[in-house]
Amino acid sequence: MILNIIAGVKWCNIYITNNSYHHKYFNMKIYSIAILSILLAVVFLNCTKKDQVVAVTTTNTTxxxxxxxxxxxxxxxxxxxxxxxxxxxxxxxxxxxxxxxxxxxxxxxxxxxxxxxxxxxxxxxxxxxxxxxxxNIKSSPWYFNTTTKLWAQEPTAKTFDANGVLTREGFxxxxxxxxxxxxxxxxxxxxxxxxxxxxxxxxxxxxxxxxxxxxxxxxxxxxxxxxxxxxxxxxxxxxxxxxxxxxxxxxxxxxxxxxxxxxxxxxxxxxxxxxxxxxxxxxxxxxxxxxxxxxxxxxSISNRQSLKLNGTGTTVTVPLWVIPNSTDDFIKASDTLAGGAAVKITAISSDGVLTFADGTIDPNISTDYQRLGSSANSEVGAKCFPGNIxxxxxxxxxxxxxxxxxxxxxxxxxxxxxxxxxxxxxxxxxxxxxxxxxxxxxxxxxxxxxxxxxxxxxxxxxx
Structure with a gap:
């Protein structure tokens, strides 16, 4: 009971001190009883209010x-x-x-x-x-593989070899x-x-x-x-x-x-x-x-399409829309509308060069569009294209x-x-x-x- 009263006093921001040590024992006892009675009344009134505040500092696991x-x-x-x-x-x-x-x-x-x-x-x-x-919000970004000379997308989850060794982090x-x-x-x-x-x-x-x-x-x-x-x-x-x-x-x-x-x-x-x-x-x-x-x-929709190498060769998958030189995490659908920042890829060459209406993107001249890093530290170039619109x-x-x-x-x-x-x-x-x-x-x-x-x-x- 005393602990409850003390907690109630603290909660109500009521602080009482008594710096006098010269009262008689009897007077001190009467004083204490009176104070405790007042505190009980205060706590009772406050603790029965409908809008009692929950102790917000309390945490538990569920x-x-x-x-x-x-x-x-x-x-x-x-x-x-x-x-x-x-x-x-x-x-x-x-x-x-x-x-x-x-x-x-x-x-x-x-x-x-x-x-x-x-x-x-x-x-x-x-x-x-x-x-x-x-x-990480650029899901399965496109990158250029300098060995195969093809565009591909990073995996969305970790990949492992037959021995369970990590071969590539997920994207x-x-x-x-x-x-x-x-x-x-x-x-x-x-x-x-x-x-x-x-x-x-x-x-x-x-x-x-x-x-x-x-x-x-x-x-x-x-x-x-x-x-x-x-x-x-x-x-x-x-x-x-x-x-x-x-x-x-x-x-x-x-x-x-x-x-x-x-x-x-x-x-x-x-x-x-x-x-x-x-x-x-x-x-x-x-x-x-x-x-x-x-x-x-x-x-969202997938940012991919199929085109033929050099217009007549093997069919390969490439990005559908790109924003040249962009490092943004997203290509928004509004970017693909007339006047938007995105351009549609219309052709792909055997060495990986992408063509759009007013220009090209050559992924061979820098690492901007390439797969980087080791399996334990997988990265992609700063300009690799997002996998979704x-x-x-x-x-x-x-x-x-x-x-x-x-x-x-x-x-x-x-x-x-x-x-x-x-x-x-x-x-x-x-x-x-x-x-x-x-x-x-x-x-x-x-x-x-x-x-x-x-x-x-x-x-x-x-x-």
């Missing part, structure tokens, strides 16, 4: 407390002072062993990060800080994701979060051969749920999908047609879809996957505003979303009830598929 705020942070990648009011949750997403070789070379890697959250009457806000000594992206249970529709999510829809361990019958054979999911780790009404909201902080336009990419996961289909297709049973897409008909592709409506051109996400995919800032030592991701969106397709999590929400968090570091996972986290709202 709970993220969203601080109730009357002043919203500015979503600009600068950490405003108001964020000091929010609890900082330390997490360490770790790359698991998926059991199918998909994460080989990354298993056990840890990506420490911190999360904070706030909310007001309309929106919820998040701040993620991820230490990282290297910025994937730094990104992150959050998963949420839409309307508590996915029962397993409450205890498994991220793993509730990940089916990398599930074998399937491969009907591409006769007779069909049981195979492991060695090719991919696609997500899909286990029931027609089960959906998971998936938020991506993805460099090639909205990242460059201050948006996250809002996706969802469903059951991909159900076990009768996913048990046959295995890795092809992909339940991940962009928001706004729905099953368009009862028709299906081989073997029997449902067909979803088409997405408008948004997010990026465009803004729109409509339901654009529900989440985000600014990503690389500081030189790590990433600051600051983002917000309405507590309740205009979604009528049950593809978004609804926070408006302020109920506790389980979630999972994932971090990629210079990779495409391989990522660290932090499951079984819980968002709680300060009332």
């Amino acid at each position: 709970d993220l407390v969203a601080y109730k705020t009357s002043s919203a942070p500015v979503i600009d990648g600068t950490i405003d002072a108001i964020w000091d009011n929010a609890q900082k949750l330390a997490i360490t997403p770790t790359v698991p062993d998926a059991g199918n070789g998909l994460f080989a070379g990354y298993i056990g890697q840890k990506f420490p990060a911190t999360l904070r959250s706030m909310y007001d009457g309309t929106s919820i806000y998040f701040l993620a800080e991820v230490p990282d000594d290297q910025k 994937g992206e730094d990104k992150f994701a959050m998963l949420w249970n839409v309307d508590n529709s996915t029962p397993k999510f409450s205890t498994q979060t991220c793993y509730a829809s990940c089916h990398v361990f599930t074998p399937y019958l491969d009907y591409s051969v006769t007779p069909a054979v049981l195979k492991s999911n060695a090719a991919s780790g696609n997500h899909y749920t286990n029931g027609a009404d089960e959906k998971i909201d998936m938020w991506w902080g993805h460099p090639n999908r909205g990242f460059a336009f201050n948006k996250m990419d809002d996706n969802y996961q469903d059951w991909a047609g159900g076990p009768a289909i996913t048990n046959l297709t295995g890795g092809n049973g992909n339940g991940r879809h962009f928001d706004d897409l729905v099953v368009s008909s009862t028709s299906a592709t081989w073997p029997f996957r449902p067909v979803y409506t088409a997405d408008a051109t948004q997010g 990026v465009a803004p996400v729109n409509n339901g995919r654009a529900d989440i505003d985000m600014v990503a800032i690389y500081t030189g030592t790590g990433w600051i991701y600051e983002y917000k979303r309405l507590l309740k969106t205009n979604d009528v397709l049950k593809q978004d999590i609804d926070f408006s009830s302020l109920e506790d929400q389980p979630f999972g968090f994932a971090i990629w570091d210079k990779s495409n598929y391989q990522h660290g996972i932090q499951p079984n986290l819980m968002l709680k709202f300060q009332k």
Whole structure:
């Protein structure tokens, strides 16, 4: 009780001192009782207020407390002072062993990060800080191979020889994701979060051969749920999908047609879809996957095409659009429009020279467009072209505003979303009830598929 009173006094910023050592014992006792009575009353009154402040300095390993705020942070990648009011949750997403070789070379890697959250009457806000000594957002860049005299793209993940020796670092992206249970529709999510829809361990019958054979999911780790009404909201902080336009990419996961289909297709049973897409008909592709409506051109498209060497020779792949002499991480779709900075490659010579409408690019005269470094220190030339053309996400995919800032030592991701969106397709999590929400968090570091996972986290709202 005395400790509670002392804590209450400290919390209320009430400090009482008594520098007199000459009072009689009786008077001192009466004085002490009176003071303690006053303190009890003060603590009682304050601790029964409905707007009691949660101790924001407390951290644990699973709970993220969203601080109730009357002043919203500015979503600009600068950490405003108001964020000091929010609890900082330390997490360490770790790359698991998926059991199918998909994460080989990354298993056990840890990506420490911190999360904070706030909310007001309309929106919820998040701040993620991820230490990282290297910025990687130019996915699978093009480079010129001086030996083969051909253009090629770097791998998005580490590559190894037959003895398991690293032959080349990956050139994937730094990104992150959050998963949420839409309307508590996915029962397993409450205890498994991220793993509730990940089916990398599930074998399937491969009907591409006769007779069909049981195979492991060695090719991919696609997500899909286990029931027609089960959906998971998936938020991506993805460099090639909205990242460059201050948006996250809002996706969802469903059951991909159900076990009768996913048990046959295995890795092809992909339940991940962009928001706004729905099953368009009862028709299906081989073997029997449902067909979803088409997405408008948004997010990113591959920056590649096929041309013949010297116009008549062997067909090779080369970049489709380039910005000559640029060191930018992105080529935006707007760059490819009339008057934009990008030019379209129209021809390729046998020695690798690229031709466009008003000139050429000769990759032989410097290392600007070439593969550099050893397997342990892989690099590319400063002017190597991005592997994707990026465009803004729109409509339901654009529900989440985000600014990503690389500081030189790590990433600051600051983002917000309405507590309740205009979604009528049950593809978004609804926070408006302020109920506790389980979630999972994932971090990629210079990779495409391989990522660290932090499951079984819980968002709680300060009332």
